[in-house]
Amino acid sequence: MTQPLAAARQAVPFLDALPEAVLRSAQTVSLEPGALICLEGDLCQGLPIVVEGEARVYRTSDSGRALTLYRIAPGESCILTASCLLSGRPFPAFAEAETPVEAVVLPAAAFGRAFAEAAPLREHVFGLLARRLGAVIELVDAVAFQRVDVRLARHLAEHADGEGRLARTHEALAEALGTSREVVSRTLKEFERRGLVALARGEVRIREAAALRTYGA
Amino acid sequence: MTQPLAAARQAVPFLDALPEAVLRSAQTVSLEPGALICLEGDLCQGLPIVVEGEARVYRTSDSGRALTLYRIAPGESCILTASCLLSGRPFPAFAEAETPVEAVVLPAAAFGRAFAEAAPLREHVFGLLARRLGAVIELVDAVAFQRVDVRLARHLAEHADGEGRLARTHEALAEALGTSREVVSRTLKEFERRGLVALARGEVRIREAAALRTYGA
């Protein structure tokens, strides 16, 4: 337990500022891609802080569609969980690992104590909460006012790696945007016809990043 | 200045816990309905805390539609402003008074100091931030997955006063939901045909609150 914790302290600086007793109660966990971290309606048992890998938080509709609210990067925690812990509400979404994830979990009681005592933890939580609110507001705007082709174009431009590649299936892109697979396939094909992207099985390659970023504007 | 401040302290208990110097720098302001509190892109100058009246925070599309993100009730502050102050970002929406509003404004510098020193202020800000995030997540879900008739029905049920009245024009309802006036008029008329509401100029009266709340479910 102390071995992975040491690694975690590298990735998550504010852990060092926590009281020793809190740190001792922390657990580390490893998750496979697709593993669920929190379920809608859960009463959270502890605060997970991602050390490595990436997770996403999403909502689902009863017709089976899904929509990603935001992603959790290394060094970030599941801020919705923190807010649930402090307010006693059930978790209002789903959180799942997208890649293999290593995380540190502070048990609820320890988190409560640490939150009262350690200013760096409060700053982390507060800052993250503020950023998430901003991100979700942008998402509301996109869902309410923007067409899916525009949203898809931006999504591609934002999530491509250094070489302009994006290893996602159309299905996965549809879940990120809250639409259906067919709509994504249609739209991507149209992008390809216009020379903006190149398509391969399980992969999108960006040809005109700038055009995608400003698509529809 | 001290007179209205005294009243404010009644309505906003955590003010009492602030350092004396911070309180002295606070201003009180009165706003007419429709007055804009913050504009999109603003660099906020201070944190407004609503003492009386109600304000709404909304986004607009370039085609002129609007969508309410949430409302600010007495005792609450414009949490987006707090987050902008602490992060230095521009305000990402519009905030305007819906009724006449009395507010206390903590200048940015005083807010920064008070936030570091006064635990009750931190708790207020943190709790409000967490609730707003939850509310906006519900909004994303509604906009992405629910039909406007369902959203309108719930909106009516939630916002009616004790006698089941709601003094709003169809235009105002459209702005709350992010749709157009015609769609609201059509849908309300359909509700009236089904006996769920009674319509009058500038007013909706609820006849079947329960049916509206569970509409479409």
Next chain:
DNA sequence: GGCGGAGTGTGACCGAGGTCACAGACATGC
């Protein structure tokens, strides 16, 4: 090699809801 599952491409269809264009109804002030 053949099978099966995952991923993709596409046409057909349709419903929700956004937009336009009016026509009335109501309210207010002159």
Next chain:
DNA sequence: GCATGTCTGTGACCTCGGTCACACTCCGCC
């Protein structure tokens, strides 16, 4: 009264995007 502005009702129309139904392709595996 009349005039003017605000609010509401409604039909016509069209577009976006969700759904259904398939066919086809790629890949790994037995």
